[in-house]
Amino acid sequence: MHKLLKRQIKRKYPVAELPQELQELTQAISDAYSDFDNERTLLERSLELVSDELNQRNAELRNRLLELEDTFHQLGSSMAVLDSIFDATGEAIFAFDNNGRLIRFNRAAQSLLSLPKVGEVYGNSKIKLLLYKLLKEPANFFFELRKLNANPTTNLFGVVALKDQQLFEYHSSPQLSNDQLVGRVWCFRNVTQLKENEATIQFQAFHDALTQLPNRVLMLDRINHAIALSRRTNDLVAILFLDLDHFKKVNDTAGHQLGDELLIEVSRRIKSCLREYDTLARFGGDEFVVLLENIKSHQFASQTCQRIIHQLKKPFDLEGQVFHISTSIGVSIYPRDDDEPEELIRKADLAMYHAKENGRSHFEFFDKPLERMAHFQLELENKLRAAIKKHELSVYYQPQVDIREFKVRRVEALLRWFPEDGKPVPPSDFIPVAERAHLIGKIGYWVLEQACLQVKEWQSVGIENIRVAVNLSAQQFVGKKLVEDVKELIKKYGIEGRLLEFEITESILLEDLENVKEVLLELRKMDITVAIDDFGTGYSSLKYLQKLPIDSLKIDRSFIRELAENPNNKSIVNTIISLGHNLNLSVVAEGVEDKKMVAFLCERQCDFIQGYYFYKPMPVEEVTKILAQES
């Protein structure tokens, strides 16, 4: 029986047992109680379950809510970051809807279009008006925009110029949402500086940095263009190749800064001799090239050359210092000489070289014999290079006789080239080639070493006090190399400096007097003597004879050759001997071929005689025999 019912019945009927009929009833009630209990328990259980679930859901919802809040918060800060990036970016960004209304833009965009407010929406016509005010050529830009009518999803890219000369590059792309066109975004980037830099780089690639003149690349292009034009008009094109004479001297003595100023002034003066549409280019160093287009005759080129030469002959006054330079010009003509720009330049260069050799400060036209000569020289240069490798060069020695005792006291070392398969090549042919090919330094060093070696060998066989004269080229005077080489060789062979002499020409002195003086003083410190070769043929100036540490004068053989026939030569030789003696210099006559010459020179007390009358240049074995007999 249900416990609750049992307790209630016990309260009513504490002792007596329930009658039979009540027992059945109470049983039924007890069952009802139990059923009720069961149902309540079930109900409570299910309520409990529902409540648990609700609580769980509730907790989940709360978590989701927190997550959402968090996401929302993050989104907010991301948006803030994006917004500040959007605003901070230098690019002007505009977003338009499909109706052409400006719905969003950043600060750069606001300032570019001078828009009154951020966050506003601006209509299409207002934007157009602003663009008209802003752009240099708005019509062109709107023409570009028309492309969008035909193809609204296309990307646009280009550059626009503003009225204030600024340049903006733009990119425009469609804005799509679920494949539907919802608007268009435009980005404008200020590329003024970039374009300026590009232009500078472009300019530098085609111009010389110092003078701002076109460089070789641009000149070649201009010549190409001029030739193409002349093919139609049948006009001539002239190329003038200019090289400044004595520029190096200015650069070395006055310094690079003045040298640069001089080049700028030179380019200004050359320009003043040209028409406005002629091109002047600098090819580096002191080389300039002029292109004369549309000319009718060679005379025009000649006249231009004359004008330039005249202009450049005038003194240059730079920072209070006065400089004198001049120019040598070579000219080539299209179509006569070539129709290739490179070739025209090469031929003008060749003609310039020739002009320089024939005396500075003049111009020469290219011609075929010149080309043949150049070919010949190139061939000779290649053969000379091979000759050095094949040891085809040797040194001969020509004695110089001391007139007082008729004894050999000195010898001149003279270079010889005996090719294996051909005739001997005279030094007058190959030395200039060696100089041009910059081989003379190497060859000169070799001759000098042979001379030192020879002095040492003669000493070892008892031939003492024979001085060997070695010829020097101008190139060997550049820098300190010569002095270093001589020091090294004297030490290596253990010989005295006084047994070496260097022969230099007057033209070397003219190249760069200061540098030459320095070198000569260094040589004098080593007791090495110096003779001026071919004296009388060049620019003889008493000034340098007095100023420089020189020991001998060598009278050029052209004066000696016609001594008997030409009274002028007699007086020249006389003068040179007296001049030498007055300056305490010994005088050597070279190219002495007969008795009469010897008699004349003896009478005038010339100190040394060198020439075929006594001895020709000879191989070392022969000269050694002569020296051995005399010692």
Ligand SMILES: Nc1nc2c(ncn2[C@@H]2O[C@@H]3COP(=O)(O)O[C@H]4[C@@H](O)[C@H](n5cnc6c(=O)[nH]c(N)nc65)O[C@@H]4COP(=O)(O)O[C@H]3[C@H]2O)c(=O)[nH]1
């Ligand atoms: N007709 C005639 N000629 C005579 C007589 N006596 C000597 N000679 C020639 O006169 C030249 C004298 O040499 P140079 O004036 O220094 O003139 C030299 C010198 O300037 C240059 N040279 C020779 N060897 C060298 C060298 O090792 N280095 C450099 N830089 N130049 C050199 O080549 C020039 C010519 O040299 P070479 O042909 O050997 O010609 C030599 C010699 O052979 C004579 O009685 N009659």
